[in-house]
Amino acid sequence: MSEKLVIKGLTKKFSKTDGVENINLTVKERELLTLLGPSGCGKTTILRAIGGFHKIDSGKILLDGKEIQNLPPEKRPTGMVFQSYNLWPHMTVYENMAFGLQIRKHSKAQMKEEINEMLKLVRMDGSEKKYPGQLSGGQQQRIAIARALVLKPSLLLLDEPFSALDAKIRGQMREELKRIQREAGLTVIFVTHDQEEAMAISDTIAVMRRGYMEQIGKPEEIYDNPKTRFVAEFIGEMNFLEEGGTSFAVRPEDITLIKQENGPYRILQMMSLGHYTQAIVVDNKGNEVKVFMEKDEARLFAADDCVACRFDRKQVFAA
């Protein structure tokens, strides 16, 4: 796979503490890379810098080998979809989609074909004559994605596109996006603060914190081997424990409960979460530990049972 986007030493400061500094990032062809982090970590700043909506202080942005950092947004071969208010309410779906094509002087017949094809891809064919106000939030985001894709962008930029939607639709849209990306062979940069979403759709995740990259890697890599305590805490569930003066971290699914009278832990609560069960156990000092187990296994335990914990996989982080 060849390199699609290369960012070298990108710096964009809003104030002394606010902004991103010396960012280096490579996105490969047909890759879906997610910038993941809490709000204010700079993920959107990077995305907007790539799209041309922030003038950067220093650094280089290379797309398909060409420097684009000095181009205005309308001259960049990127397509952006925002969290909301993407569509123009005074235009129909067709007019929304045709806006960029008209600027590129496509013929009417060609335009119609391209728009139809794109609407089919996002499963919104037949909605050409509707106004954005007549569509649901999820449908509007589909149209926004289609409008970006109809211009055949070299790189698709998605700025929390699903976070204004309700949970169920959000899940559907993730699957849709993954399918569209596969079918159209897209390179995508996706920004989100939702680690579950990032785990689900990404080929690569870049975890960000306070303006720099904490860790870049495949989702499973980041989940199994978080490099820092921040990443471990931010991605998935993690217990932070102390034993004999050394502190370590362990995932709830890497703990096995063993029935033991006078065991060091007592079960506080058992909670069925559908396909698995969550137990919260507490030691005599009041430290709570979260444990995930299979449903069958959970039948052996009840609240107030005394247990011991076996930690199958510990991780240690420098302070």
Next chain:
Amino acid sequence: MKRLYYGLGKRKFLEWILLAVFLLFFYGPLFHMLTLSFAGDYEYPDAVPHTFSLKWWDYILSKGQMVESIGTSLVLAIVVTVVSLLICLPAAYAIARYSFKGRGMVRLSFLLTNAFPKMGIYTAMAVIFYKLNLMGTFVGVVLVHIVNTMMFMVWIPSGAFRTVHIQQEESARDVGASSMRVFFKITMPMAWPGIVVASLYTFLGSMEEAQGSLLIGLPNVHTMPSELYGVIMSFPDTAGAVFAIILLIPSILLLIVFRKYLSAEALSNGFKM
């Protein structure tokens, strides 16, 4: 009357009386003016003329200067509206979109012209206009009118621009539109109701403006309202009535055509601080 009172019930009856008083208050003078304009034989303080005719219409329409003033007023109102759109829309956009030092002051400064007694400002302007040779010129009158309309023309469109989300403009840039195209194809159409309302106020305001036109425009520029002063002073009531009705026609036509834009929302958006 008694029959009506008991037939309707006390509450309904009082409501009807109130409505009648209201109608009389609002439409009475208008109706009176209308009948007077078609009077043939009329003596003050009669309510209704003795005979009806079109003789005062003939009279007004035969006065060259008055007919001319109708044209002058219409042209003036159109020029004032267009010029203040050109001046104020960019200002309104800047105030809506960019946060810069003293933005609040800039907004308030448009209110200032409306806060002072008009005549004071006009006399001050007249002094400057004398030096610039703008007294008695069309350009001078246009400037005076714009001073009046600027607040509406900046505040209302500015409120309308603020209802356009920045993402909607950025998406348009993203698909390849230059900033000019974004303004004319995305921002303007979305802010259209606010712009229409502001233009309407400007047009009507210019149509009825008299003080400034009198002071700056005379003796060369005669607008309908400034002529109306003369008509009322030196001709019978009936002539004034005819002229007033002519002055009313464009306002009423505009209000009917653009009534769907005249929402409280468009106005209140403009006055949010």
